[in-house]
Amino acid sequence: MSKFDEIRPFYDHEVNEALRGVARDPMMKALMNFTFPDVDKQVWRKQFKNIHSVSDFQHNFIAHTVRQILEKSSEGLTTSGFDQLDKNTPYLFISNHRDIVLDTSLLNLVLLEGGFIMTSSAIGDNLVQKTFLHVLAKLNRNFLVQRGLPIREQLQSSQIMSEYIKELLHDKKRSVWIAQREGRTKDGNDATQQGVLKMLAMAAGDLALTDYFKTLKIVPISISYEYDPTDSLKMPQLLAKHRDEEYIKGENEDFTTMLSGVLGQKKRIHLHAGNVIDTELDTIAEQFENKNKQLQAIAKIIDDSIIQNYKLWPTKYIAYDLLHHTDTYAAHYTEKEKQLFVRRLEMRIDPNDAVSKDYFLSMYANPLINKMKSQEIFR
Template identity: 65%
Template sequence: MQKFDEIRPYYDSEINKAIQKVLHHPMLKSLMNFSFPDVDDEVWKAQLLKTHSIRDFQCNFIYQSVQKVLEKSSEGLSTSGFEHLEPNTSYLFVSNHRDILLDTTLLNATLFEHDLVMTASAIGDNLVKQPFLNVLAKLNRNFLVQRGLGPREMLQSSKTLSEYINQLLLHENRSVWIAQREGRTKDGNDATNPGVLKMLGMASDEQNLMDYFKKIKIVPVSISYEYDPTDALKMPQLLAEANNEVYVKQENEDFMTILSGALGPKKRIFIHIGKVLDTEIDTIIAENDNVNKQIQALAQAIDDSILQSYKLWPTNYIAYDILHKTDKYSHLYTESEKAVFERRLEKRIDAENPIALQGLLAMYANPVVNKLKYTHELKD
């Protein structure tokens, strides 16, 4: 298993040593003081030193951090679909992606509450350049997706990644979370990149690739936040793209985004777990004999599940109405909710910049547009 050493999280046998390495790091102190505000530092340090597995670290520490995030920066998390999952069973969760850390930690907290197998989760190695964040990611069962490689290195990296995901799902009975495309959705348009499916299929030992996708139990996941705490932070990249400019991230930008995602106000959050794509794959096999068309159809099946189950909030309807200069969905929000949304717009972006205004409104409005593809008239 040495070939996975560059990308894998810690083995349980490595956990305690890794904790000792960061025990006195100021960022760990900040995390623990946030999570356990009434506990003396020496107490949580002693508990951490008794930790010898990822599960213990996640259940005893990270789970509490998630509860504090929900308590301090949201109006609660609601979920549906978890009842369709079987205990002691691994799944490949393919998810839309809004927040660097929260998407996966909220999913895992809910899997834990339902006594289901928690995930190993893909994270871009560009997000964990800081040594402390790298250790924290590996303590939390994240594995690395290597970014910025040349074509030949990228091919080899994709193959290794595919084999590692295969190892987790089929040999270690470990669920896996992966985003439906590289990076977070910045414009509210959730769409599965067929390239992600091609990467996953590189480890297939089946004659028919679709049979492999049935074997690894693909489960689409839809997550939505009433307010995206990082919405304004996504604007510089959208503005650069609108001007056909190459966007270059600021130093520490990813870290600031992680902090904003965790601590910024979100109001309500919703996660829906779709059903395992099984009969859908049978239909794809029956209707397509070309592998590329099959992969495209599977990407569409994932999109159909995610978009149909995406929870729309008043913020989405408000943004749609403002953007399209209509009151079509005014029955789905109050004047007070609209006023709060407009004040937030004024605070977070330069409302005089039409591209910025349009970009932020579209971020919230596009999920409504996408949902309209599945229903002619949205209901309350």
Template identity: 60%
Template sequence: MSKFDAIRPYYDAEVNQAIQMGINHPILKAMMQFTFPEVDEEIWKAQLKKTHSIRDFQCNFIYESIQKVLQKSSDGLTTSGFEKLEPNTAYLFISNHRDIILDTSLLNISLFDHGLVMTASAIGDNLVKKDFLRSLSKLNRNFIVQRGLSPRELLQSSQLLSEYIEQLLLRENRSVWIAQREGRTKDGNDATHTGVLKMLSMASGGSDIMDYFKKLKIVPVAISYEYDPTDALKMPQLMAEANKEVYVKSSNEDFNNILGGILGQKKRIHIHVSDVLENELDFIKQEFTNPNKQIQALVQVVDEAILKSYHLWPTNFIAYDILNNTNRFTEKYTEHEKSLFERRLEMRIDSHNQQMKESFLAMYANPVLNKLKYDDQL
């Protein structure tokens, strides 16, 4: 028994048995029919039964599924920065988080296409409560982050998670994806939570935190969707928060968000991976001796890397101009693009509800505001 058994993905030796147990599950069947619509069921089942490693499962099935998602619900994925990463090298990707499944899946197909090490990826246990979904996530090299814990349990869980991430990066040479904060960004304001960095530092064993982070090879990641496929689904929570109400998820909300993210229209998507943080960590170490101040400074560095490299789309500029009743960015979009966005606004929310309309627009406009903090000549 490993101390990581409760949170780790499958070992390769466990993969085939897990596939055999789930091969007739309706979700797997729907996924295979979506991915390989022309292929007879017995053929893809035969291929699955020959699968004995996570890499084979990801390359032969998950990769093809994500390509089909891109084909059917987007105008394509572009990337930048990957050419600066080294093959056979593990990195800690700290990413903004917009979509439950796609953020990490799109990063992984980009890593695969560039001949780089794919990631083990954090996923909240609230998303994998059903046995089959947990098994599928473990087949896709997800590791579990436990949610809703007491302060004492949270401390223990964070320590275990930190040690497991260290094991993946420094001992198994496996890259890791983790979101910059718990849960997806709903309002378009991507911000790193200090708790994530504090958790990562727990395995440093008393050594200097910045020296430890240097070993982890931190790479900030910015992913942006021209249309957020779950924009309307995020509105109830945004409305509750705006009215200072406690928001309670419906029973199928997470699953609906997963499906909405996969099947909903995204138009164009861009992923940028920043340079590995090195000089920045040296500077923080020189400037601050207090660990908490070091963490705060690193939060700012990660935020700046993500916000500055976030790819802005016409939808972002359109929303900014509508929200602020201005023509500041009219050269960034066409009238046709504006009319399409306004049509989306009308169809997806109650546009007569001014508060809801403003929240929807702000979701798209906030990345422009954030980028203006670093460059007023967008």
């Protein structure tokens, strides 16, 4: 037994048996029908028998699934910055978090097609409560972030996860993906939670914090969707916060959100890989002795990279102008694009509800607002 057994994905020798175990699950049939719409189920079930590693499954099945998602629910995926990365180096990718499934799936497709080391990716165990989803996550090299634990157990869980990430990067030479925060950004304000960095630092051992973070080779990732397919689904939680009420998720809310994110229209998508955080850590070590101050400074570097490299689609400029009753950014979009966005707004929320309307528009406008603020700081 390994101390990582509760959170790790399948080992390769476990893959075939696990795949056979879910081959007849209705959800697997639905997934394969989506991925290979013109292929008889007996064909892919037969192919499952020849899958004996996570890599086999990702190359032969999941990559095709993600390509189908892009074809059916987007107008294409573009990238930048990846040409600056070394194809044989494992990186710790820390990204903004907008979609439960797609954020890491799209990154891994880019890595696969570019010949880079693919990631082992963090996913909250609350998102894989259904047996099929749990098995699928482990087949896709996801490791589990344990949620809702008592404080003492949470500390122990964080320690184990920190050590597991270290083992993946240093010993297994496997890249890792984690979100910059727990849960998706609901309001468009991408910010790194210091707790995520504290967790990473728990495995530093005798190394100084900044020296250890250098060994992780952190690469900030900026993910930008032109349309957020789950925009209206985020509204109830935002409105509950506005009313200072506790928000309680519905029984199948996470699953519904996952499906909406995968199948809903996203239009254009862009992924940017930032520069490896390296020499900045030396500066931080010189400026701050206090670890919390160092973590705050590292979080700011990640945030600045994500915000500055975030692709601003026309929807961001349209939302800003509608929110502020102006035409400041009219040069960044066409009248047709504006009309389509207004129609989306009217179809997804009650346009007579001023509070909901403001939250919806702010969700789209905040990346632009934050980028403008960030650029002011750097001037």
